[in-house]
Amino acid sequence: MTFRLEARHLACERDDRWLFADLDIVVGAGEIVRIEGPNGSGKTTLLKILSGQLTDYQGELYWCDSPMRQVRSDFLANLLYMGHAPGVKAALSPLENLAWYQALAGESGSESARMKALAAVGLTGFEDIPAAQLSAGQQRRIALARLELIERPLWVLDEPFTAIDRDGVAELEQRLLAHARRGGSVLVTTHHDLTSLGELRRIRLGRGVVHAGQ
Ligand SMILES: Nc1ncnc2c1ncn2[C@@H]1O[C@H](COP(=O)(O)OP(=O)(O)OP(=O)(O)O)[C@@H](O)[C@H]1O
Numbered sequence: 001m002t003f004r005l006e007a008r009h010l011a012c013e014r015d016d017r018w019l020f021a022d023l024d025i026v027v028g029a030g031e032i033v034r035i036e037g038p039n040g041s042g043k044t045t046l047l048k049i050l051s052g053q054l055t056d057y058q059g060e061l062y063w064c065d066s067p068m069r070q071v072r073s074d075f076l077a078n079l080l081y082m083g084h085a086p087g088v089k090a091a092l093s094p095l096e097n098l099a100w101y102q103a104l105a106g107e108s109g110s111e112s113a114r115m116k117a118l119a120a121v122g123l124t125g126f127e128d129i130p131a132a133q134l135s136a137g138q139q140r141r142i143a144l145a146r147l148e149l150i151e152r153p154l155w156v157l158d159e160p161f162t163a164i165d166r167d168g169v170a171e172l173e174q175r176l177l178a179h180a181r182r183g184g185s186v187l188v189t190t191h192h193d194l195t196s197l198g199e200l201r202r203i204r205l206g207r208g209v210v211h212a213g214q
Pocket residue numbers: 014015019037038039040041042043044045046
């Protein structure tokens with residue numbers, strides 16, 4: 001699996017303030033890259049630009065060395081994006097939510113695969129309970145089950161550890177590591193330490209000042 005997401009001279013302005021400017025990013029197979037910065041520094045905005053959800057920016061995006069606008073559907077077929085809200089339908093059970101995610105991804109999948117994914121995130125026994133009746137951490141775990149269920153090489157994860165307990169954080173860290181070791185890559189924002197992942201590539205955003213680097 002070889003692939004490469006690249007941003008060149010990326011810049012984005014909000015309310016007459018540059019969130020970042022002249023930002024160069026390359027993410028290749030097997031890499032975990034952490035986007036850092038204080039609240040309001042532009043992490044979510046950057047992830048939305050990199051995942052093709054926002055177009056009001058300057059600079060160029062490339063997927064596997066081709067301009068993004070020429071290969072957008074190929075890029076999206078390789079992307080799994082998780083926003084900072086869990087994106088769970090409250091009236092649906094965990095099993096139904098996973099079927100919904102699969103439908104959105106253009107996949108049908110089997111119930112046994114969905115059960116396995118829910119077991120992997122600690123939701124065995126809760127498969128048929130409406131998500132509205134589950135805790136915030138359990139709802140987040142439904143969303144995280146996507147990482148088990150839908151195979152995509154590039155993960156873009158905005159605060160995936162929110163509401164997750166300590167054991168869950170450790171498990172998710174290992175999941176990110178395993179994905180990178182299999183040749184996948186991860187772009188992640190988090191306020192957690194991620195100590196078990198060792199030295200990560202970091203991109204630091206600051207208030208109106210850009211600190212980009214390894
Ligand atoms: N659609 C929008 N219109 C105008 N301003 C916006 C919009 N979206 C975000 N902003 C502003 O851009 C700035 C960056 O927001 P963003 O959500 O990217 O920050 P963040 O680093 O992810 O913050 P946090 O750590 O709090 O999640 C904020 O000041 C926000 O108010």
